[in-house]
Amino acid sequence: MKIVSKERRDDGTRIIKLFGLRVFAYQRKHKNNPSICGRNNVVDVPKNGLVKINIVGHDNKVVVDKQLNIKSCVHINIYGDNNVINVGAIYGKLQLCVGANVSLPVQNCRVVIGNDSSCADWLNILLLESDSYFDMGQDCMFSSGINIRCSDAHSVLSADGAVLNRAVGVKIGNHVWVGQDVLISKNTEIPDGCIVGARAVVTKKFIKPNCVLAGIPARVTKENIRWSRNPPDKMKPTK
Numbered sequence: 001m002k003i004v005s006k007e008r009r010d011d012g013t014r015i016i017k018l019f020g021l022r023v024f025a026y027q028r029k030h031k032n033n034p035s036i037c038g039r040n041n042v043v044d045v046p047k048n049g050l051v052k053i054n055i056v057g058h059d060n061k062v063v064v065d066k067q068l069n070i071k072s073c074v075h076i077n078i079y080g081d082n083n084v085i086n087v088g089a090i091y092g093k094l095q096l097c098v099g100a101n102v103s104l105p106v107q108n109c110r111v112v113i114g115n116d117s118s119c120a121d122w123l124n125i126l127l128l129e130s131d132s133y134f135d136m137g138q139d140c141m142f143s144s145g146i147n148i149r150c151s152d153a154h155s156v157l158s159a160d161g162a163v164l165n166r167a168v169g170v171k172i173g174n175h176v177w178v179g180q181d182v183l184i185s186k187n188t189e190i191p192d193g194c195i196v197g198a199r200a201v202v203t204k205k206f207i208k209p210n211c212v213l214a215g216i217p218a219r220v221t222k223e224n225i226r227w228s229r230n231p232p233d234k235m236k237p238t239k
């Protein structure tokens with residue numbers, strides 16, 4: 001016989017039942033969440049403990065969709081000023097770092113993540129240069145072990161000292177499937193409907209939608225494809 005059970009409801013409330021009787025209802029909350037150190041920061045996120053925010057800086061804005069799936073976890077760290085983050089109703093775990101610890105602050109970064117995307121495990125997104133962006137559409141599917149590095153973090157210089165690897169941004173379209181252990185590097189673009197094959201390293205902007213991109217560096221290996229979340233054996237045969 002089940003003596004104690006815990007239920008989690010859609011609003012994040014947990015209910016403890018003893019011998020089938022409801023004895024306690026509470027909301028999972030993080031201590032010091034959001035943790036904000038600075039002026040004029042605006043945080044508009046669901047208040048059910050699914051989102052953890054850490055801000056060190058001024059004039060940042062973070063909005064996370066209130067429809068965030070109950071099984072999701074969104075961790076956002078911002079070090080710097082005037083960064084704007086918009087995260088849609090995703091399903092899964094997202095770790096977003098804008099700036100890295102107090103010694104590498106960034107300014108004016110823009111992050112937009114659309115609705116209905118899923119991550120099988122922690123999806124790591126890093127922005128470590130001021131004025132850079134990460135822009136992602138809707139209905140994308142991410143496997144595990146994926147890193148999206150919107151900047152290199154350290155400089156590559158020419159012989160005369162010019163910086164060769166400035167970061168601008170990363171764009172991922174709608175309905176993109178990213179396979180296991182992929183690295184998406186700075187200044188790249190993955191168009192609508194594409195698949196990125198397992199262990200690929202994406203290093204440039206692709207233009208054509210509905211392609212398979214695979215390999216190191218990633219290249220187009222198939223064109224004019226579609227993909228579905230259903231496994232192959234569950235698909236109806238086509239003529």
Ligand SMILES: CC(C)(COP(=O)(O)OP(=O)(O)OC[C@H]1O[C@@H](n2cnc3c(N)ncnc32)[C@H](O)[C@@H]1OP(=O)(O)O)[C@@H](O)C(=O)NCCC(=O)NCCS
Nearest residue numbers: 142143178179180195196197198199200212214215221222
């Ligand atoms: C991307 C993927 C779906 C493509 O499958 P596919 O269309 O059946 O591809 P094919 O097996 O027909 O391969 C086509 C070509 O691409 C190459 N290729 C396929 N996947 C590759 C990869 N991940 N890296 C490098 N090359 C790859 C093949 O070697 C083949 O090359 P060739 O034409 O020179 O022989 C699949 O290879 C893949 O990466 N699957 C893993 C998906 C995953 O991570 N799932 C986790 C759950 S979300």
